[in-house]
Amino acid sequence: MGSAVEAMKTGAYDYIEKPFEPEEFQMVFNRATEHARLLKEVKLLRQRQNECDAGEIIGSSASIRKLQSTIQRIAGFDTTVLITGETGTGKELVARAIHRMSKRKDGIFMAVNCAALPESILESELFGHEKGAFTGATNQKKGILETASGGTLFLDEINSTTPNFQAKLLRALEEGTIIRVGGTKPVKIDIRVIAASNINLLEEVRAGRFRADLYYRLNVVNLEIPPLRKRKEDIPLLAHYFLNRFSKKYHKEIKTISHGVMEKLLQYNWPGNVRELENTIERAVLMQSGNELTGVELPDALVTDIEDSDDQIVSIAEMEEALIRRALQRFQGRRDLAASALGISTATLWRKMKLYGIG
Ligand SMILES: Nc1ncnc2c1ncn2[C@@H]1O[C@H](COP(=O)(O)OP(=O)(O)OP(=O)(O)O)[C@@H](O)[C@H]1O
Ligand SMILES: [Mg+2]
The missing domain is CATH 3.40.50.300 (P-loop containing nucleotide triphosphate hydrolases)
Known part of the structure; x- marks a missing residue:
């Protein structure tokens, strides 16, 4: 009996005591093959589960x-x-x-x-x-x-x-x-x-x-x-999700996203939505060495917006007020994000908001 315990411990599936009947052996053998089949199936299901995870809908908004x-x-x-x-x-x-x-x-x-x-x-x-x-x-x-x-x-x-x-x-x-x-x-x-x-x-x-x-x-x-611009709070989760995916895919060790890059991602208005974010992160991962994502290429959203607006000449002050209102609207009133998009400190933003009677 001692050797049976020993055998099980070292990974044997089962044991048969001698002398045994052929049917008894057949039964144990059948059980062992069934066990092996199940193991294979579990492996397959796990694999499929992983593939499913790739189709996960990410977001906390x-x-x-x-x-x-x-x-x-x-x-x-x-x-x-x-x-x-x-x-x-x-x-x-x-x-x-x-x-x-x-x-x-x-x-x-x-x-x-x-x-x-x-x-x-x-x-x-x-x-x-x-x-x-x-x-x-x-x-x-x-x-x-x-x-x-x-x-x-x-x-x-x-x-x-x-x-x-x-x-x-x-x-x-x-x-x-x-x-x-x-x-x-x-x-x-x-x-x-x-x-x-x-x-x-x-x-x-x-x-x-x-x-x-x-x-x-x-x-x-x-x-x-x-659209992604209406649920910007999903950007950090999505960005990290894509970072992990593409880091793995390209055998890189990038684990974090720099503060500056994250700010840029949050500022941009993503006309191509999640697909554009996904492609942006993929490109950035490819270009990056080290373990932090420190660079990302994006069109300059605010500049394009000004160019797109009608070409009427307005005063600098009016322009400034309009830009501030627009930035605040885009970031749903989040002054920290609006300020960094405008390239000014939150204190300056606060002061200008008071000046123009915003907020
Ligand atoms: N919430 C999300 N979480 C994870 N990945 C997402 C999410 N939303 C979109 N994606 C990814 O963004 C890419 C674009 O998504 P999808 O193809 O489903 O968009 P679509 O709405 O069908 O676009 P189109 O209108 O251009 O056909 C895909 O790679 C998809 O996996
Ligand atoms: Mg589609």
Whole structure:
């Protein structure tokens, strides 16, 4: 018995006492192989979990936390979802997260950019076509709505589709069937549609550019992702998240972000949103040596803003007042950030605010 304990301690999976029956040996052997299989599976799941972490929605702002909790609540239901947000705010990231948290997670996640394809191609890609449906349709072809059955279809830039296409999509969603281009027979489909738009779709409806019926069908759940400039408190978290990711990727040891760089990141208004931040950090990591990120390249936001404004001549004082108001507005009243954006001390900012009667 002593040697059995010893064997287990050194990593043996099990032991059999002699003499043993063949069935007994078979049983232990089966258990051992099952054990090995489970270990492998755990490893695979851990790996998949890590990959999932790469799709994590980072952010601590109220809007992102609300988004995270809404996703949790709705992911499990098979409703259509409409995601709106400027370019680079994370619409696809959110769509993937919903898919991963849904019952369809083992099915396909298919992303189609509606703006990238002309209507006829988009239609035959999605709905498929029968043989001879149009010149070049030499074979019957199943569309994505059929082939991605059991999965999720992400329709990006849905706003750029035509009314004709919108009507077909609506019918497919309402009836759960499609008719292939050139066909007559309805085919059952089982797909969850998540649509995204980088412009306000309701305005498109009001302007008559988007079908109201499809809008209401898609809008069962509407997730709005605010631009990064409206949730600047997410910048430090995101910046560190990307720093870690790219440090790892490029085998660097950069662990921290210098105060100066962080200030620059907070000052900038990120027209390209999180994607722009991600690319900025990636570039900075590549250029950096040592263990702190001390440099970052960004367009000068304030200067561009002045150049963009109308070319009326105003007094320096007026200009100064306008700049201060704008900076305070941009940083939601945070004087420390506004002052550093303006290149003045908080004391000076305070004094000038009193002078112009701001605040
Ligand atoms: N909250 C977030 N946390 C972590 N990464 C994010 C977040 N938001 C966006 N990203 C990253 O930013 C990049 C752009 O996101 P995504 O492609 O989802 O944006 P999008 O809204 O679909 O943009 P577009 O309108 O240009 O298609 C991706 O690499 C994504 O992983
Ligand atoms: Mg996208």
